[in-house]
Amino acid sequence: MLAPAVAGVDGSVENLAAAEWASREAARRVRPLCLVHAWNRPPRKGTGPCAAVGRRCPARRALRQAEDRVRRTCPGLEAEAEPVEEPAADALLHAAERAGLLVLGSRGLSGFTGFVVGSVALGVVAPATLPVVLVSAGEEASDERLAADDGSPSTRTGYQDVALGLDLGDPCGEVIEFAFEAAQPSGARLHVGHALQEPSQLGLGPGAIGLVNGPEQADEWLGFLDAVIKVWRDRYPWIEVVGTVTEGCARSVPACAASGAGPLVVGRRTTERPAGPRTGPVSHAVVQHVGRPVAVVPHE
Structure with a gap:
């Protein structure tokens, strides 16, 4: 099987557009697609399992939103969703180790504009060893x-x-x-x-x-x-x-x-x-x- 295309998602319009673009590109190249959402929210003192579940809910919601978009775009595409409790840049770079292509929203996964210092986009593109595609919000199939x-x-x-x-x-x-x-x-x-x-x-x-x-x-x-x-x-x-x-x-x-x-x-x-x-x-x-x-x- 060919290495998958990996798309980073966080529920933002930029990354939903990136997930949709990645699904079309994966279908064109006959590759599977992997949707990755990463979060790194340390638990507060005294919190228990319920707090951990609460931290996972936004991740599942973002992935479900992206999965719905991918299914509408490419119904027959083989796709998997992967929530990761790790800093976003680290998680995406780790996912890239088994990928053939990495796709991100062009405003970054942290909401920064472009490649400003400290953004996740910069933290991924600069050290990445594979091609990274950046897609802007509003990008559509047409x-x-x-x-x-x-x-x-x-x-x-x-x-x-x-x-x-x-x-x-x-x-x-x-x-x-x-x-x-x-x-x-x-x-x-x-x-x-x-x-x-x-x-x-x-x-x-x-x-x-x-x-x-x-x-x-x-x-x-x-x-x-x-x-x-x-x-x-x-x-x-x-x-x-x-x-x-x-x-x-x-x-x-x-x-x-x-x-x-x-x-x-x-x-x-x-x-x-x-x-x-x-x-x-x-x-x-x-x-x-x-x-x-x-x-x-x-x-x-």
Whole structure:
């Protein structure tokens, strides 16, 4: 059996949307789904078994709410619910050890916005060793589909593009492969984007692309992009791929995120830092500013 997709739930609208998105993705990838709710409320002095039961009630309620949403979304999906009495970030990281994908609400399980310091999202994404997808509140099945001919939302049309923000200075196979795998089950097009930065004359080295003419420089980088992803294009010939190179900063939101509402895939370097694991500037910017599911893929 394939490793399950794991969704963290706490009853918030963000995490209910995440559970629903995870169920659709698990069904597309023919994986089981595991819903995890964690709580860490120490019992008060002098309390007995009744207090312990009381602490479990919110967990069961949150899981039941998420299970109902999953059943309505994917009635035939194999799903299990798992309440865990443990700090949320620890519980999710432990669940991730046996998972193939981890899905969270983009505002975090503690109600913090985005990736602010101390949020559960930061505590999970930064040290995670598997891809983590963050889903915002209000995400619905029709959002990942193309609009109908009359412009109205639909759940019967083709899928929106999967987007990949690619750093051509440090292309990583794990990140590229995840993007192709994300596009494969739905038959979506893959949009690969790179932000072209103004080269420094001091930084140019052997083989560096340093053409003065902007359009020609973009064409050179686009050819480099095609060469980088050629192995995966040959491996997934049925996936339509479009590449774009635009001016911008590597820390800015990738241009390929501007169109469509399918998942946006970005990489996160796992190199140890003195201050501990971090999400990285690109991942941080993307999660703060992109209104679509964001997959953060760790790599060395």
